[in-house]
Amino acid sequence: MFGKVQLSPSSYDTAWVAMVPSRGALKEPMFPESVDWIMQNQHPNGSWGLNPSHPLLVKDSLSSTLACLLALQKWKVGEQLVQKGLDFIGSNRLYVNEKNQPSPIGFDIVFPGMVSKAIELGLNLPLDTASVDKMLSNAEQKVKSNSNALSLPKAVSGTKVILHMLLKHLVKLIVGRRCWQQRNEEIFLDVTCCASAFQLLRMHGYEVGSDALAEFIDEEHFFSTVGMQYTNTSTILELYKASQVRIFQREPILEKIHGWTRNFLKSELLNRAIYDERLRNEVEYALEYSIHNVDRVENRRSINLYDVDKFAMLKTSHRWVKDTRMDQLELDWHALYSSHFMVASVHFSPELSDARIAWSKISVIGTILDDMFDIDGPREELLNIIELVEKWDEYSSVGYNSERNKIVFSALYDTINDDLAPKAFAKQGRLTCTSVHVQNLEMIKCMLKEVEWWTENLAPGIDEYIFNGTDTVGCGIYSTVYFFLGPELSENVLSSEEYANLYYYVGRVVRPLNDYRSDERESIQRKLNLCSLLVNQSNGSLAEEDARDEVRKIIEYSRREVLRMMLQTHGSLVPKAVKESIWKLSKLCHYLYARGDEFRTPGSGKDDINIVFYEPINLSQRPSKNSLMHDNHEKASRVLEFM
Structure with a gap:
């Protein structure tokens, strides 16, 4: 039924799996490989776990060791291993009730539950009666008061502890x-x-x-x-x-x-x-x-909840901003931080470093282009940058009508052709620079269309406006990330109806969210906005607040569609990693536009950038907020290669 099981490297989790009995023979383990793994992975000091010598992981080692002992005792194997494990618990028994010792989540409830189970199985634990009584009494009080049961169902019951772990770790099986x-x-x-x-x-x-x-x-x-x-x-x-x-x-x-x-x-x-x-x-x-949360921030806040000690985070210097001469432009440095924070918040695994850097670079260039089309770009300059991107490899036949265009186009061309394309080729086995180039061309053409709507006082249809806006807010260029996620992304996938629908609905989340939060500002500027467009096209039958309600409905409907398609498995052509990335983009945009525009003018987002990138987890070692973020080019360029 299950085929070959891929075992978890966690001794604690593997121990719970090892205790599951076979359905056909209750006196035999369902996963004998788990029992074998336990017998082969005991540390020399008799413990199991991450690092038995680490002073902050003593309780973790105690939990892992006792769980493994329960598994061995349950199946009556590894007598010598059991004795060594008991010796380890005995030598560290004083830490069990030590309040100042860092604990795994739920330790005060789960460990006493395992102790009860050990006594039931006949394990002679080297713990004195007074300590055991105190432990069990404390656990009972915590369950009754719910003071440490944030995520555990009635954990004192050994059966339900096993069930909880099975649900968490075997759901895919x-x-x-x-x-x-x-x-x-x-x-x-x-x-x-x-x-x-x-x-x-x-x-x-x-x-x-x-x-x-x-x-x-x-x-x-x-x-x-x-x-x-x-x-x-x-x-x-x-x-x-x-x-x-x-x-x-x-x-x-x-x-x-x-x-x-x-x-x-x-x-x-x-x-x-x-x-x-x-x-x-x-x-x-x-x-x-x-809804508006992102995994990286949520994980970091969860760490704060449980007082976990800090781990070192590596940053290396990166000179891309200066190499491309973009430091000579009026670059929005908040956007530089926000761009990397966005992708690092949802694609934070070490192996996805190329994905993070690719999106950060393309997004920064995209932000500069957006400013050119949105704020101060002369029409001749806008048409020139579009022609340069259209000609692409033959850009020399076009020429530059401004130094800014030369800097921006050169940065885009060199980043895609010389930087991202070789890395993507190594992962995809084919050239992908054309796809990235086309997405950027579509983006700036859509930007120009919005300029024309605005300057010529034109009113597009609702669907046309949203679909055009999907590109202008960066959904298209975000697809650059997909080539670096691992799975092969063929042209058949990119041209499939499923991929088109995912793109369509995530656009109907991102564009309306952006407009919903910028409605007041853009009304003053007399710029096109979905809310005002709905009011104007209703011929006065729709009040402004009613229009905002309609926008909220569009967002919620589309969010559910993206989630449904992300979870769909039957008949799905798009790789799951790509669908998850699109879903995370939807979540990310809810986060960015929860209260305002966290991308352009970060409020609470600035604090989140601090705690994810800079702030130590150990609260006693936190630097002051003023020392965390400085508006200087050196720090902004370093963030681009945060690992």
């Missing part, structure tokens, strides 16, 4: 879906677990219906249902998160759950009823950034 389809009581009797499972399964592409959450549709019924357990703030939060994974245009169950859970959480915050600071921060973040 269909175990989670199998349990869901069989309505496994361990999932459906625990609201938190059920909501988490729904999120995980949907976001991994499994077609699970929202009807499984129907019993949670009504707030009053939810709290009064007999046998409903663990109905606290963290449970409501998980239901709220589950209600966000709406991929169809009509999902009344999720919409109603979203309504009452959101109101409940807002009320809890307003009434100061959430006493646990971490949970309160998580609720605040979930409500404020329900």
Whole structure:
């Protein structure tokens, strides 16, 4: 059924997998390779885990070691390994109840649960009775008060600990879906677990219906249902998160759950009823950034919630800005930071360095071009840059009518042909510079069209305006990233109906979002904007606020379509990595335009750039905000090769 299983390198996770019994023979492991891996990967000091000698990872090693011991003891193998593991726990037993020692998430609940399981299996743990009693008592109190149960279902129960880990780590192996389809009581009797499972399964592409959450549709019924357990703030939060994974245009169950859970959480915050600071921060973040979030920022904020110590981040100097002479232009340095922050926030894996650098460079040039067409470019200069890009390799036959055009075109030409094309060829096995060149040409032609609409007082149709604006806000040139994500991206894929639909709907997210937030400013400038266009074309029947409501509907409808297509697996031609990148672009734009224009005039976004790129995770080592970002060319160029 599962074929060859790719094992996780995490000893802790592998131990939980190793404990799963075979369906046909409960006295045998379902994944014997996991048991073999445990037996072959014990450290010389008897522990399992990341780094047993690291002073900040002692509790992590204790958790990993005890989990591996449970697996070996369960199947009655590795007697000598078990004894060495017990010796390691004994030599580090004082750290178990040490409050100042950094802990993995949920350690105070999960570790006592594993201790109970170890006693049940007959393991002679080298822990004194008083320590065990204290540990179990503390765990029970934490579960009751919900002070450390932000993401764990009733974790003291060994069975549910196993289930939670299986849902998290085996969802791609269909175990989670199998349990869901069989309505496994361990999932459906625990609201938190059920909501988490729904999120995980949907976001991994499994077609699970929202009807499984129907019993949670009504707030009053939810709290009064007999046998409903663990109905606290963290449970409501998980239901709220589950209600966000709406991929169809009509999902009344999720919409109603979203309504009452959101109101409940807002009320809890307003009434100061959430006493646990971490949970309160998580609720605040979930409500404020329900849609407009990006993975990198969300991950970084999660690190802050759990007081994880810092890891070094590497930056190397890069001279691209000066090499292309763009430092001689009136470059918007905020845009330089924002460009790299955008792509680094969604494509942050080390192996995607080329993707980050490619998008940063193309985006910076695109921003300069946008300023030329939007603010101060003489028409002759605009037509000249278009002709240069059209001729491309024969640009010398055109010539430059300004030094700025020479700098901008040379930067674009050299970056695509000499920098990005060789790297993309190594990954794709074919030349891709033509595709990137065409996307940039389309972008500036669409920019010129907007200039003509504006200067000649023309009113395009709504669909024409949005589709044209899809290119002017950079959706087209963002596709540069796709060539560096790993999967082969053939011309057949790029010309497919599926890819066209993804591009269409993400454009109907990005362009309207941009217009929604710039409506007031552009109205003063008497520039075209989707909101004002809707009002004007309604012949007075649509008020300004009604037009803004219509724009919000377009955005939400299109966002769901992008999410649905991203999760679609049957008959999909576009590689999943590309679809995920398009979905992340949608999320990123919600983030950028949540309150204003974070790309051009970063507000809270400036703080996010600081915490992602510069600010140490260890709060005691934070530099002052004033020392983090300086408007100088040296630092701006360094950010382009943030790894």
